[in-house]
Amino acid sequence: MHILLTNDDGIYAPGLRALQEELRALGRVTVVAPATEQSAVGHSITLLTPLIVQPIFDADGSPLGWAVEGKPADCVKLALVELLEETPDLVVSGINAGSNVGINVLYSGTVAAAIEGAFFGITSIAVSLEYRDPLHLDFQEAARLARDLIGQLAAKFTGSGQLFNINIPSLDQGPPKGLRIVPQGVVRYREQFQRRTDPRGRVYFWSMPGLVPLESRPDTDVTALAEGYITVTPLHFDLTDYRRLETLQRELGG
Numbered sequence: 001m002h003i004l005l006t007n008d009d010g011i012y013a014p015g016l017r018a019l020q021e022e023l024r025a026l027g028r029v030t031v032v033a034p035a036t037e038q039s040a041v042g043h044s045i046t047l048l049t050p051l052i053v054q055p056i057f058d059a060d061g062s063p064l065g066w067a068v069e070g071k072p073a074d075c076v077k078l079a080l081v082e083l084l085e086e087t088p089d090l091v092v093s094g095i096n097a098g099s100n101v102g103i104n105v106l107y108s109g110t111v112a113a114a115i116e117g118a119f120f121g122i123t124s125i126a127v128s129l130e131y132r133d134p135l136h137l138d139f140q141e142a143a144r145l146a147r148d149l150i151g152q153l154a155a156k157f158t159g160s161g162q163l164f165n166i167n168i169p170s171l172d173q174g175p176p177k178g179l180r181i182v183p184q185g186v187v188r189y190r191e192q193f194q195r196r197t198d199p200r201g202r203v204y205f206w207s208m209p210g211l212v213p214l215e216s217r218p219d220t221d222v223t224a225l226a227e228g229y230i231t232v233t234p235l236h237f238d239l240t241d242y243r244r245l246e247t248l249q250r251e252l253g254g
Contacts, residue, residue, distance in 0.1 A: 001027030001154065004079055004088040004117070008038045008072045008096065008109030011056055011065070015095030015129065018139035022147035023092065026154070030088070031056070031065030032079035038071050039098075043112040046070045051078060072113035080120050090154050091117030094127030095142055097134070099167045101221040101231065102185040111165055115237050118163040125150055125163075130170045130225055138171045145176070145230065153232075165233045167225050180229040185220030 003023050007016045011033035023029045035054065052069040066083055068075045076091060093113035100108040110126050117124030127150070129142040145168055153164055165184070169176050192208035217223065221231045 001090060002086065002088045003027055003029045003090045003092055004076070004084065004122075005029050005031045005065075006033045006072060006075045006079070006091070006093050006113045008034065008041065008093070008113065010034050010037045011067045013037075013097070014137070015097055015139045015142075018143040019092065019095050019127065019146060022143040023150070025147060026151050027089070030079070030084060032068060032075045032083055033065070034072060034075060035067040035069045038109045039096075040107045041071050041109045041112070042107050043073050043115060044071050045073050045077070053078065053083070072109040073116045076113050076116035076120075080117075080122075087120075088122060090150075091122050091124040092127065092150060093117075093125070094129075094166075095139055095146065095168075096126075096128035097131065097137060098128060099130035099225055100126065100128040100165065101167050101225050101233075102187065103189065105165060105184055105235070111235070114163060114165070115235070118161040118237065121160040123154060123157060123159075123162040125153060125166060127166045127168070129168045131172075132170045133172060136172045141171055142168045149179075149230070149232065163235045163237070165221070165231075165235055167221060167231045169225050169228045169230065173228070176230045177228040178230070179232065180224040181232050182219055182221050182224045184233050184235070185217060185222035187217055187222075 005020055007013055020029050051074055054067045056064045056067050058064045068078055093110045096110040100111050105111050110128055114124040114126040127146045131137050193205040194208055196204055221233050224231045
């Protein structure tokens with residue numbers, strides 16, 4: 001199996017390196033990832049500047065892949081159209097430092113890279129690791145847990161454009177309680193900003209971490225992850241509201 005590995009934290013991120021090592025147990029791994037961190041860029045792509053690509057080598061001098069001065073979606077597009085000699089069997093994005101659940105899925109560059117792979121008809125999986133303390137992120141253990149799950153998904157779901165979002169709970173409190181297959185939570189978070197003033201008297205704001213849902217709905221990726229479970233959510237990128245489509249056609253005559 002040939003695996004394309006990418007992320008949004010950048011090609012030198014420890015989460016990507018840890019996952020790369022584990023995925024080698026499943027097959028050949030090629031890395032095409034952003035040259036610098038691209039967190040929360042969503043599904044943006046680069047149109048007005050060139051996509052500079054540099055080959056990257058591992059510590060032993062062997063080819064690792066390519067660093068792209070662009071967004072996560074750019075990396076997958078460029079890999080599949082230009083850089084790879086053959087279409088990979090699987091696209092994996094991660095491991096992201098921080099969870100991607102609830103409405104954060106819409107902002108996530110990690111998930112966007114997986115969506116891009118699914119656009120091309122390739123089974124694609126996003127992987128993220130929740131954390132409470134950024135100094136104690138156990139990417140090695142998270143990668144081991146993710147590898148087993150990725151292997152199962154890749155073996156059992158081989159249809160065109162399969163798309164999955166995996167989130168692993170913070171490991172500083174012990175191992176996960178188990179696995180939950182749950183839908184994406186879509187409740188709005190309470191947004192918080194810290195207001196400050198710079199030395200020139202200009203007001204600026206910092207977006208605060210630790211977003212809290214305005215309401216709690218059970219059995220979603222948000223609640224299951226908070227309870228200490230690994231979550232898997234199947235996703236799709238067709239935004240059509242089919243429940244209202246026929247009504248709208250009937251009412252407007254389209």
